[in-house]
Amino acid sequence: MPIINFIIYLLTMIGIYSLLAMSLNFQVGFTGLINFGQVAFFCIGAYTSSLLVVNAGVPVVVAFLVAMALSGIFGYIMSIPTKSLKSDYWAIATLASGEIVRLVALNEAWLTAGPFGVMGIPQILKDLIPKDAYPVFYLLFVIACIIMVYIFLSMLTNSPFGRNLKAIRDEEELCLSLGKDTQKLKLQAMIVAGTVGGLAGSLFAFYIQFISPENFKPIETFLMWAMIIVGGRGNFKGAIIGAVVIQLFNVSTRFLGNYVPLGSDSMAALRMTIIGVLIILFLLFRPEGLIKEKKKVYD
Amino acid sequence: MDIAQILINTLVRAAELSLLAIGLTMVFDILKFANFAHTDYAVLGALFAYVFNRILGLNLFLAIILAAFVTGWVGILIDQAIFKRLRKIGAKPVTLMITSMGTAIALRNLMRLIWTSHTKTYAIPLQKPLEILGARITPLQIGIIVVGLLSMIAFHLLLHRTTFGKALRAISDNSDLANACAIDSEKMIKRMWFLASAYGVIGGSMIAMEHLLYPRLGFDIIIPVFCATILGGIGNPYGAMLGALTLAFAENLILALDLAPLINLGGLFNVGSIQISTGYKPAISFMILIIVLLFKPTGILRKK
Numbered sequence: 001m002p003i004i005n006f007i008i009y010l011l012t013m014i015g016i017y018s019l020l021a022m023s024l025n026f027q028v029g030f031t032g033l034i035n036f037g038q039v040a041f042f043c044i045g046a047y048t049s050s051l052l053v054v055n056a057g058v059p060v061v062v063a064f065l066v067a068m069a070l071s072g073i074f075g076y077i078m079s080i081p082t083k084s085l086k087s088d089y090w091a092i093a094t095l096a097s098g099e100i101v102r103l104v105a106l107n108e109a110w111l112t113a114g115p116f117g118v119m120g121i122p123q124i125l126k127d128l129i130p131k132d133a134y135p136v137f138y139l140l141f142v143i144a145c146i147i148m149v150y151i152f153l154s155m156l157t158n159s160p161f162g163r164n165l166k167a168i169r170d171e172e173e174l175c176l177s178l179g180k181d182t183q184k185l186k187l188q189a190m191i192v193a194g195t196v197g198g199l200a201g202s203l204f205a206f207y208i209q210f211i212s213p214e215n216f217k218p219i220e221t222f223l224m225w226a227m228i229i230v231g232g233r234g235n236f237k238g239a240i241i242g243a244v245v246i247q248l249f250n251v252s253t254r255f256l257g258n259y260v261p262l263g264s265d266s267m268a269a270l271r272m273t274i275i276g277v278l279i280i281l282f283l284l285f286r287p288e289g290l291i292k293e294k295k296k297v298y299d
Numbered sequence: 300m301d302i303a304q305i306l307i308n309t310l311v312r313a314a315e316l317s318l319l320a321i322g323l324t325m326v327f328d329i330l331k332f333a334n335f336a337h338t339d340y341a342v343l344g345a346l347f348a349y350v351f352n353r354i355l356g357l358n359l360f361l362a363i364i365l366a367a368f369v370t371g372w373v374g375i376l377i378d379q380a381i382f383k384r385l386r387k388i389g390a391k392p393v394t395l396m397i398t399s400m401g402t403a404i405a406l407r408n409l410m411r412l413i414w415t416s417h418t419k420t421y422a423i424p425l426q427k428p429l430e431i432l433g434a435r436i437t438p439l440q441i442g443i444i445v446v447g448l449l450s451m452i453a454f455h456l457l458l459h460r461t462t463f464g465k466a467l468r469a470i471s472d473n474s475d476l477a478n479a480c481a482i483d484s485e486k487m488i489k490r491m492w493f494l495a496s497a498y499g500v501i502g503g504s505m506i507a508m509e510h511l512l513y514p515r516l517g518f519d520i521i522i523p524v525f526c527a528t529i530l531g532g533i534g535n536p537y538g539a540m541l542g543a544l545t546l547a548f549a550e551n552l553i554l555a556l557d558l559a560p561l562i563n564l565g566g567l568f569n570v571g572s573i574q575i576s577t578g579y580k581p582a583i584s585f586m587i588l589i590i591v592l593l594f595k596p597t598g599i600l601r602k603k
Binding site for chain 2: 032034036080081082084085087088089091092093095096097099100103106107218219222225229265266268269270271272273275276277278279280283284287
């Protein structure tokens with residue numbers, strides 16, 4: 001039944017991108033950090049976990065944990081040059097970091113197999129799950145990860161740490177004047193976001209079973225941005241809804257491409273043009289997104 | 300590669316980058332946001348020039364002037380349709396920046412839709428390079444340097460000898476005071492967008508002439524252009540020129556450098572000549588950008 005398989009594929013991809021959107025939302029919506037290189041976490045997570053398993057034979061669980069840790073560390077490193085700077089500098093420096101990661105994946109062939117990509121990534125628990133049920137199993141696995149991340153991030157943003165982050169977003173000077181070390185808080189926020197991004201990357205690699213630098217182009221970052229702009233920033237439901245909307249559009253138009261007399265390159269261009277316009281329209285006419293952040297009022 | 304060649308390559312690259320950096324820095328100075336669509340405007344203009352040059356058969360020089368003019372108006376139109384609305388509702392500069400990123404994505408892919416992803420070239424006859432002090436330079440490159448230099452002089456005169464330039468500097472210094480002095484800032488902002496976009500088109504076309512033209516070019520040059528702008532001190536047009544020159548020199552020097560002595564440590568190892576692999580060429584300006592952000596984020600020329 002190809003249609004059911006397609007729906008399961010779609011839902012799995014929505015799930016993986018929800019994690020990425022939640023991670024980006026944590027940076028942009030809660031802390032006010034403009035990250036135009038979000039795809040770097042995705043890339044590092046995917047490459048680390050798959051290379052550890054394929055080349056070094058490390059157990060999958062360990063590979064996932066190392067991938068998450070490395071992405072988190074990268075989040076820390078990535079924000080060192082800009083930790084004291086304004087959002088314009090964040091934007092361009094993170095864009096550059098994202099590209100550097102992709103260039104390393106493309107050029108260091110001894111490690112990453114360069115443009116050919118990593119092949120033969122094994123399926124998790126392949127022997128225990130019947131072949132027909134595997135896609136459903138993986139979807140449930142992704143959903144379980146989303147629930148865990150959702151609970152973890154919600155707890156974090158409702159904690160004093162999360163309130164500090166929101167204070168940085170709204171009034172950094174005020175936050176500084178209250179004696180908060182805003183630079184340290186920003187670095188910590190990036191570590192958390194990187195870890196979640198790394199998890200998404202690992203899930204993606206073990207789902208697709210083949211990754212190459214082509215999967216981690218800068219355009220992926222802007223898909224994630226479209227998700228949080230459409231869905232709404234400052235709450236994680238918005239990120240998930242945004243991922244649903246954008247991925248539905250993204251994947252279904254790829255599917256429709258078979259019926260439209262346009263080449264695949266033109267079709268991709270048309271799709272991204274519409275996403276760009278969507279970003280602009282939302283920022284102009286509904287800047288809070290589909291789901292508005294509920295701001296707590298303290299009396 | 301000898302030093303004369305490095306200097307010539309530096310001048311060519313600096314001419315291209317400074318034309319792009321000036322527009323970016325001007326928009327930042329007046330409207331307080333980094334316009335991520337700036338290089339895409341430039342590529343749009345370069346593609347217009349391609350149409351005028353290849354399809355209508357216009358002289359390349361005329362084609363670029365005409366394209367700069369048309370794209371100047373596109374810059375104004377986009378501002379009226381998008382950025383002006385955001386200014387009116389009092390959106391934060393961050394929102395304007397994110398919107399400019401959305402604009403960049405839409406514009407870049409629209410260009411890809413219209414002109415396809417294939418690379419394009421202008422109608423330029425093959426040129427025999429001249430030899431100056433043992434370095435090679437084509438007449439085209441001489442033209443690029445001259446046009447770059449003339450544009451910088453024109454910009455300086457515009458900023459200091461015309462009412463528009465004075466008004467622009469007044470808005471940059473203190474926009475409320477400028478408004479109180481009956482300076483029509485919306486009108487000046489329109490002219491500023493025209494100038495920024497048109498200068499960008501000249502720079503973008505020069506890059507396209509020297510290398511190749513394709514719709515994604517805007518993304519490929521965004522980091523060097525931002526790097527030049529930040530290096531010079533964002534918001535300062537003279538800084539943009541100086542930043543472009545510094546970045547161009549650093550890029551060419553690193554490309555020409557032989558890294559072997561660094562690794563050999565005075566005879567400890569014996570490695571042959573090592574140069575930056577071509578795959579990492581785009582990363583050079585990224586690395587310079589990050590070093591600048593780490594050590595001198597205010598740039599060489601701090602604003603006023």
